Amino acid sequence: MQKPELLCTAANLDEIHHLINAGVDAINIGHEQFGLRVSGNFSREETEKAIQICHEHHVKVYISTNALFHNGQLEELESYLRFLAALHADAIIFGEPTVLMLARKVAPNLPLHWNPEMLCTNVETINYWGTKGATRAYLARELNMDSILEIKEDAEIEIQVQVFGPTCIFQSRRDLVASYQNYLGENNDSPGKEKRLYLKEEKRQEVCYPVYEDRNGTNILSAEDLCILEHLDELIDGGIDSFQIEGILRTTEELVKIVTVFRKAIDSYCLDPQTYRTQIAGWMEQLRAIQPAKRPLTTGFYFKEQVF
Amino acid sequence: MTRGPIMNKPELLAPAGNLEKLKFAIQYGANAVYIGGQSLGLRANADNFSFAEMKEATDFAHHHGAKVFVATNIIAHNEDLHEVDQFMKNIEKAGIDAIIVADPALIERTKQAAPSVELHLSTQQSTTSWPSVQFWKEEGVSRVVLAREVSLQEIREIKKHVDIEIETFIHGAMCIAYSGRCVLSNHFTARDSNRGGCSQSCRWQYDMFSELQEWERNDTPFTMSSKDLCMIEHLPELIDAGVDSFKIEGRMKSIHYVATVTNQYRRAIDAYCANPDQYVFKKEWLEEISKAAHRSMTTGFFYGTPDEKDLLYIEREDFPAFDFAGLVLDYDEEKQIVTLQQRNKISIGDTVEFFGPTMERFTWKVEQMWNEKDETINTAPHAMMTVKMKLERPVKANDMMRKQK
Numbered sequence: 001m002q003k004p005e006l007l008c009t010a011a012n013l014d015e016i017h018h019l020i021n022a023g024v025d026a027i028n029i030g031h032e033q034f035g036l037r038v039s040g041n042f043s044r045e046e047t048e049k050a051i052q053i054c055h056e057h058h059v060k061v062y063i064s065t066n067a068l069f070h071n072g073q074l075e076e077l078e079s080y081l082r083f084l085a086a087l088h089a090d091a092i093i094f095g096e097p098t099v100l101m102l103a104r105k106v107a108p109n110l111p112l113h114w115n116p117e118m119l120c121t122n123v124e125t126i127n128y129w130g131t132k133g134a135t136r137a138y139l140a141r142e143l144n145m146d147s148i149l150e151i152k153e154d155a156e157i158e159i160q161v162q163v164f165g166p167t168c169i170f171q172s173r174r175d176l177v178a179s180y181q182n183y184l185g186e187n188n189d190s191p192g193k194e195k196r197l198y199l200k201e202e203k204r205q206e207v208c209y210p211v212y213e214d215r216n217g218t219n220i221l222s223a224e225d226l227c228i229l230e231h232l233d234e235l236i237d238g239g240i241d242s243f244q245i246e247g248i249l250r251t252t253e254e255l256v257k258i259v260t261v262f263r264k265a266i267d268s269y270c271l272d273p274q275t276y277r278t279q280i281a282g283w284m285e286q287l288r289a290i291q292p293a294k295r296p297l298t299t300g301f302y303f304k305e306q307v308f
Numbered sequence: 309m310t311r312g313p314i315m316n317k318p319e320l321l322a323p324a325g326n327l328e329k330l331k332f333a334i335q336y337g338a339n340a341v342y343i344g345g346q347s348l349g350l351r352a353n354a355d356n357f358s359f360a361e362m363k364e365a366t367d368f369a370h371h372h373g374a375k376v377f378v379a380t381n382i383i384a385h386n387e388d389l390h391e392v393d394q395f396m397k398n399i400e401k402a403g404i405d406a407i408i409v410a411d412p413a414l415i416e417r418t419k420q421a422a423p424s425v426e427l428h429l430s431t432q433q434s435t436t437s438w439p440s441v442q443f444w445k446e447e448g449v450s451r452v453v454l455a456r457e458v459s460l461q462e463i464r465e466i467k468k469h470v471d472i473e474i475e476t477f478i479h480g481a482m483c484i485a486y487s488g489r490c491v492l493s494n495h496f497t498a499r500d501s502n503r504g505g506c507s508q509s510c511r512w513q514y515d516m517f518s519e520l521q522e523w524e525r526n527d528t529p530f531t532m533s534s535k536d537l538c539m540i541e542h543l544p545e546l547i548d549a550g551v552d553s554f555k556i557e558g559r560m561k562s563i564h565y566v567a568t569v570t571n572q573y574r575r576a577i578d579a580y581c582a583n584p585d586q587y588v589f590k591k592e593w594l595e596e597i598s599k600a601a602h603r604s605m606t607t608g609f610f611y612g613t614p615d616e617k618d619l620l621y622i623e624r625e626d627f628p629a630f631d632f633a634g635l636v637l638d639y640d641e642e643k644q645i646v647t648l649q650q651r652n653k654i655s656i657g658d659t660v661e662f663f664g665p666t667m668e669r670f671t672w673k674v675e676q677m678w679n680e681k682d683e684t685i686n687t688a689p690h691a692m693m694t695v696k697m698k699l700e701r702p703v704k705a706n707d708m709m710r711k712q713k
Contacts, residue, residue, distance in 0.1 A: 068455070068486060069437045071465045096434065097443035118491050118502060122386045124413035142494050143385075150386055170510075171489045172532070173457045173609070179616035180516065180530050196519035199530060201496065201512060209495075211516070222495060306498050308352050308505030 001270045004235070005242040007062070007160070008259050011040030015252045016050055022256045023263035026060035028093070028244070032214045034080055035064025036095070036117075037168055037221075039248040044083060051087045066095035066115050067216055068173075074102065081107040091135065100132055111135045113160070117168050118142055123151045130157040138244065141167040141226065145302045149238040158241035163228045164258055165246030166210065167300065170220035177213050193249060208294050210249060221249070227287060227297040229262065230280055233269050254290045261286055314581040318546075319553040321377070321475065322570040326355045329563050330365050330376075335706055336567040336665045337574025340375035341365075342408060344559060348380040348388065348395060350432070351559055352504030359398045366403035375405040379559075381430035383488065383502035384411045396422035408453065410488065419448060426450045428475065432488040432502070436462075438469040445472045453555065456482055456537070460549060460610045467550040478539040478546065479569055479597075480557025482608060484510045484532040511620075533620040538605035540593050543576050544584065546610075564632030564651075567708060568600035571665060596669070599630040599661075599710060633660055633711035634695065636703050646699040648709060654695065655687040662699075664707030672699060 007026040010016045016027055029050055030038040042050060047063070054061045063084050069077055077099070084092060085107035092107075094100060095116040103110055114120065114129045115138035126137040136158035139148055152159045177191035191197055193212035199220065200208055210221040226246075228235070235243070245262060247255045261283045269276040284297075291297055322338035324330035333341045343365060344356040357365060362378070369376045378399050382388060392414055399407070400422035407425055409415055410432035418425060428451040429435060429444045436455045444452055451473035454463065458476070467474060483490065491501055492509040499505030513529035537557070539546060546554065554577070556569055572593040580587045606618040634648035654660070656674055663669040676698040677685050688695040 068434050068457070068489075069440070070458070071437050071462050074437065074439065096436075096440055098437045098440045101439035101443050117489060118494075119383050119411075119488060121502070122384045122389060122411070122413055124386075124389055124416070125384070125411055128412040128416060142491055142500070147385060169491045169495050170485050172485045174484065174614055176484070176532055176619075177516070179619055180621075183616040183619070183621055184526065184528060197516060198519065199514045199516055201514060202529065205515070220492070301494070304498065306494055306500045306505070308500040308503040 001236065002239060003266060003270050004240055005060075006245075006259070006262055006266060007242050008245040008255065009039045009247040010050070011247065011252070012042075013046055013049055013053070015040070015247075015255065016053060018252055018256045019259055020054065020057045020059055022259040024059060024259055026062060026090070026242070027054060028062045028064060030064030030093075032216060034067055034077060035093070036066050036171065036216055037214075037219055037248055038064055039246075047084075047089075048087055051089060055088075060090035062091045062093055062113060063089050064093045064115075065099050066093050066117075068096055069098040074098070078102050078106050081110065085110050093138070094134075097132075104133070113138060115160075117171075121147075123154045126151065126159075127154075127156045130155075136160055136242065138162075142301045142306070144304065145231065145234060148240070148302075149234070152238050152240055160242035160244055161228075161235060161240055162226055162246060163232065163235070163243040163262065165225055166221040166249060167226060167246070168219060169209070169222050171217060173217040175213050176218040177211060206294070222300070224296045224298040224300070225291065226300040226302075227284075228299060228302060229265055229283060229287065231299065231302065232262075232265050233273060233276065236266070236269055257290055258287065311584045314547065314584060317577060317581045318551055319375075319475075320570065320573055320577060321553050321555045322566055323480075323556060323559040323561065324365070324566070325559045325561070326357070327361055327365060327368075329566050331368055332563050332567045332706070333570050334369055334372050334374045336571040338374060338570050340377060340405070340553070341369065342377040342379055342555075342559070344379050345395065345399065347391060348382050348384075348414070350379065350381050350502075350504045350506070359402050362399060362402035362404060366405075370403065376403075377406045377408055377428060378404050379408045379430070380414060381408050381410040381432050382414075382504060383432070384413055385503070388503070389413055389417070392417045393421040396425060400425050406451070409449075412447070415447065415449065428453060428473075431455055431477065434486045434488060438466045441466050441470045441472060441474075445470055451475055451553065453477075455486060457486060457609050459612065460542075460545060463546075463551060464549045473552040474550070475553035475555055476546070476551050477537055477557055477608075478543075478554045479537055479573065480561075481603070482534045482537050482557075484534050528622055531619070531621060534608075534614070535606040535618050535620055536601060536603040537608045538594075538597065538601075539607060539610065540572060540576055540597060541589055542607065542610065543573070544580050544587060547577070547580060562600075562632060564630075564708065564710065565600040565628075568663070569597055571663075572596050574665075596663070598628075600628050602628045628713075630661070630710040630712055632708060633658075634709040636662075636664075636705055636707040636709065637694070638705055639699070639703050641702055644698060644700050646697050646703055648695045648697060650688045650691060650693045650695050652691075652711060653687065653689050654697075654709075654711065658711055660709050660711045662701070662703050662707055662709050664704060667703070667707065670701055672701070 091111040114134040198208040322333035324341040410430035493501040510532040
């Protein structure tokens with residue numbers, strides 16, 4: 001059976017060491033200067049070190065360059081792409097064509113993964129980006145299981161799905177949290193993710209959406225953590241190429257436990273589907289034990305009806 | 309050196325929620341209008357056009373030298389793609405000039421199925437840099453509608469680097485997120501925002517709290533509601549930057565709104581292009597807009613990233629100060645009697661205001677009214693009823709009458 005790749009975000013070099021030991025096949029890192037919602041900022045030195053360590057362990061490194069770029073950022077982006085190409089990063093992740101245009105010029109051999117968040121929703125568009133050079137697409141987290149499997153059947157490039165963690169539900173270029181604090185006349189130092197701010201709808205006070213700012217603006221994350229562990233078999237049978245765990249807002253210790261569970265689950269299913277089934281309850285128990293209060297584990301939109 | 313008139317005037321592009329609004333948008337000065345079809349658009353709840361209505365729309369528009377664009381700007385799912393070819397063939401047959409499209413799958417299919425339809429890249433693609441504009445140009449789109457996050461200076465740079473039509477929003481409501489990069493609706497109401505189901509959850513009220521400190525509920529809720537874009541005071545800069553098309557938002561807005569807003573931009577563009585050196589902004593243009601618009605206004609991202617002054621917190625939306633009270637059907641110069649179609653209650657003693665595509669607005673006190681049977685009436689309470697009124701100043705069919713609330 002074709003084993004999917006187990007991919008996890010990393011916040012720093014130390015976390016990378018632990019994730020490698022826990023069994024990841026690939027990691028996703030970046031810097032907020034170029035990437036959206038990175039879990040930690042890797043300097044150039046750290047990026048170089050990360051790629052070196054990972055490659056020693058045959059672990060791949062994908063770098064986020066999925067911001068929406070403005071004219072003023074083109075020079076620094078071009079320089080960054082040259083740098084990543086020289087380091088033999090295994091792929092860069094892009095969300096819009098600015099990166100494509102610059103990469104063609106300065107880093108034509110860097111593989112490209114297309115991740116425009118909620119905009120990756122049909123197979124023809126995925127294959128379109130394939131003709132433009134993308135080797136992989138990271139599907140919108142709002143797709144359901146049937147759509148995911150249907151897309152995979154006709155996709156001409158690799159398909160990645162999220163299997164665990166929060167999803168991005170909103171991105172604004174505005175600094176909405178700082179604006180609010182200014183409006184209230186409150187002292188505000190940058191409302192980054194370490195401030196652990198949440199939004200609650202007026203009518204549903206039990207649901208808490210993480211919100212924070214970085215240099216790309218304001219980000220809002222889902223109130224629940226996606227966890228598709230109980231349905232991994234369907235995704236593996238469907239031939240999905242890569243499973244991503246989003247580690248933003250989690251400690252290294254928690255993340256290692258999550259990766260360990262998914263590593264076991266994938267290996268177990270690929271070895272013996274029967275054994276896999278008997279262990280799911282136990283694994284879910286382990287995941288629930290480290291889940292923050294007020295953040296339910298759910299299957300997100302995998303089995304949810306949406307209308308329009 | 310003095311400048312002569314500007315010959316290549318930018319296009320003024322107005323929303324048209326239905327055929328009636330389309331006709332008024334054009335009569336009040338739009339060079340082009342955009343509409344929605346019954347699928348593939350982002351306003352699932354709007355009063356969208358059938359293909360037969362599209363034909364009627366293009367007949368009317370082309371007769372008046374105006375163009376019609378169809379917004380087909382969903383982010384498609386596999387199942388949406390099956391109908392695309394036929395839809396595009398139908399709109400091509402209906403004489404539609406261009407589609408406003410966000411998803412490359414639709415671009416590719418339209419190139420094959422309806423090659424004469426021009427492709428305008430929707431703002432939903434959030435195009436923010438000139439290499440990105442260049443990319444889309446190479447893909448065959450004839451126009452890019454820039455992201456609302458692009459500044460005036462960036463527009464100038466884009467126009468310098470890429471030879472392509474650039475369209476920007478100049479007026480109306482704005483997404484607070486990068487357009488398309490928001491699924492609040494999907495999470496809060498299970499409605500897919502990028503397929504037309506947006507429930508505008510950003511404008512709801514929220515509480516913000518920190519996990520790290522004792523939470524106190526704040527009296528002023530957190531919200532993500534932008535003031536409306538209004539660039540009427542800055543048109544010369546936009547025209548000089550080389551923007552090819554100025555877009556007014558609002559397919560769900562009223563006839564009164566569309567006619568009023570479109571007409572003020574028409575006047576400002578014409579005044580500047582006729583004589584750029586002598587151009588003076590007229591305060592009355594903004595006053596007119598404020599009679600139909602209901603949110604306070606901002607210049608968005610044109611001069612930098614907006615902050616708290618550009619957001620609506622506890623100031624809830626005011627309703628416009630004026631109601632659309634009547635549409636002029638006819639005017640009898642000899643008898644000085646106007647025939648109106650009632651659009652809001654009119655009574656003897658009301659002070660009303662008449663305005664039209666080219667006339668100077670004036671106020672009038674209602675003194676005598678008659679119904680269809682020429683019976684004297686004191687009030688006209690029924691929507692769409694025909695009313696006659698004594699009016700000593702001449703007006704024309706399709707002029708409008710509004711009334712202060």
